[in-house]
Amino acid sequence: MQVMKNRNNKKKCVVLLSGGLDSSTLLYLVIKKKYLPTCLIFDYGQKHKKEIESAKKIAKSVKVKYFLVKTNFPWKGSALVDNKINIPENRLFNDKKIPSTYVPARNIIFLSYAVSLAEVIGAKYIFYGANQIDYSGYPDCRNNFIKKFQNIINVGTKSAVENKKIKLVAPLINFSKSEIVKLAHKLNVPLKYTWSCYKGTKKPCGVCDACKLRNEGFRNAKLKDFYD
């Protein structure tokens, strides 16, 4: 287990990077704040690989190291990994039902891998692009969840036993989508490399939750998206 010792060691962090607008903006924000990120990208059997390619491009655009974890959800259970379940279109956000795009416990799994990586490289922070304002209703994108996950890190890791703190941070948690869009604009995030759409079509579909939230964010921010 090699831990690079340098004066910036305190700024070492892991960034969960999906290639979407939120996590890409988060990566650019973290770099702006002089952190030293290592990105974590997942190939988890999602229906399309476009977001994986996007995530790689975003990481490369700022020349940071990334790891790609390959895994699978053999029990399916989500429209994002099961070809038999269609991606919902033009869904209304006013019902409290969790949509079929929820991948059971996926973000808990992703965060767990982030903890693993953080332990190995000696990172002090894990940055998670979760957002509890304009989102699809996922339970693992809320403040309370993040607090509880921090407790896991604090008791269940070698780092904790050795008093090396790893802090889970979600700087965008209380941002509206339009605020994220404005931040992306300010940080010069290359929108052309980002991919939010749940489908892998040539252009974003415009009707899935991810597209609708993104489009509304750009509309409210009065800014133009790459695909507009």
Add this chain to the structure above:
Amino acid sequence: MQVMKNRNNKKKCVVLLSGGLDSSTLLYLVIKKKYLPTCLIFDYGQKHKKEIESAKKIAKSVKVKYFLVKTNFPWKGSALVDNKINIPENRLFNDKKIPSTYVPARNIIFLSYAVSLAEVIGAKYIFYGANQIDYSGYPDCRNNFIKKFQNIINVGTKSAVENKKIKLVAPLINFSKSEIVKLAHKLNVPLKYTWSCYKGTKKPCGVCDACKLRNEGFRNAKLKDFYD
């Protein structure tokens, strides 16, 4: 997301199965208690595949369904996944240092997958063979960790939002190794299918932590292991 509806639905559970003595005994215990288990086995890039084959044999021996998750730890960081780190031999257990066989956050990751599976099949319980008495000092095998992980399930899942409780249970947590050996004996666990050794040699090495703990357990229980 199909959930089988039957009168025994309340007894549906997920069992984390490594093919070692503890998790195999746990599976047999759970069946004895009339639960309906689905097993979860991991191919995570461990140095040898013998434990995966053992886990499959154990699941088949009681005719229960299992899922195999394939994944990797590209950042290594443990003697169990990194060929450059030797498995420690004849280690003393009186130091409090966490050994190099600790795979960073591995059990947090495994439990997260178990939550995912439990959500999809509608299981009410996750059985985890952790043991805080005769163990190698892993932080993710302690009671407090299990409590904190339960909190994650309670706030971070769709099941929680829908008031479908999933309970994480570690029935062997306070068992000594010799008590587990006695239980395995009582439940007729087929020892010949189990594999505890950290190495993939033909016979267990006898000198790694896992072998030493197992051998001592059998010695204290005054019972014979398959390999004796």
